[in-house]
Amino acid sequence: MTDSFDMFIETEIPQNDVIISRTDLKGVITYANDTFAEISDYTIDELIGKPHNILRHPDMPKSAFADLWATIKAGNIWQGYVKNLRKDRGYYWVYAEVSGVYKDGEVVEYKSIRSWVPKEKRRQMQKIYDKMRFEDGENVRCVSYIPADLYNKLLTLSDNDKVCGDTILKELVKKI
Numbered sequence: 001m002t003d004s005f006d007m008f009i010e011t012e013i014p015q016n017d018v019i020i021s022r023t024d025l026k027g028v029i030t031y032a033n034d035t036f037a038e039i040s041d042y043t044i045d046e047l048i049g050k051p052h053n054i055l056r057h058p059d060m061p062k063s064a065f066a067d068l069w070a071t072i073k074a075g076n077i078w079q080g081y082v083k084n085l086r087k088d089r090g091y092y093w094v095y096a097e098v099s100g101v102y103k104d105g106e107v108v109e110y111k112s113i114r115s116w117v118p119k120e121k122r123r124q125m126q127k128i129y130d131k132m133r134f135e136d137g138e139n140v141r142c143v144s145y146i147p148a149d150l151y152n153k154l155l156t157l158s159d160n161d162k163v164c165g166d167t168i169l170k171e172l173v174k175k176i
């Protein structure tokens with residue numbers, strides 16, 4: 001089981017920089033700039049060829065991406081705020097504009113340009129997305145501090161010490 005707190009650590013895009021990526025029509029990354037690699041904690045080589053959802057943060061509601069895909073497939077520009085997951089499980093917020101790349105009038109790829117988000121906007125979007133996930137019956141974020149002895153007891157409920165928090169929670173719910 002991991003007790004890493006990286007998941008709570010935020011990285012900020014420099015205000016004078018942008019993250020740029022392109023994908024094929026299925027959302028597989030075909031181009032990433034240096035800032036994308038730096039902020040996401042991946043190397044450019046690790047990003048190319050991977051589906052864009054490797055960045056998908058569990059705090060993002062499903063409907064945000066459904067809206068993104070419907071918008072760009074209809075030939076429009078999607079604009080919105082996205083919380084992304086870093087390779088080290090930390091996170092970063094972006095304001096994103098996603099749209100098609102056209103050749104001879106045909107869409108051949110998609111591109112995304114992402115920039116810094118002011119702190120107040122990040123707080124606002126976190127609350128909005130928490131509410132959307134709750135109302136849509138998706139996962140609810142639940143963070144808690146528990147005494148070390150209870151934590152150790154929970155660990156003994158699992159078969160080995162490599163299971164994730166989710167598995168322990170499910171075991172616990174079964175016992176209750």
Ligand SMILES: Cc1cc2nc3c(=O)[nH]c(=O)nc-3n(C[C@H](O)[C@H](O)[C@H](O)COP(=O)(O)O)c2cc1C
Nearest residue numbers: 023027052053055056057065082084098110111112
């Ligand atoms: C050009 C482009 C950029 C995208 N950027 C992101 C991104 O930064 N983060 C993200 O989670 N999904 C991004 N997506 C959407 C993903 O493809 C995917 O739909 C999303 O992560 C949700 O994953 P799922 O479709 O497997 O549920 C992007 C899609 C496109 C076409």
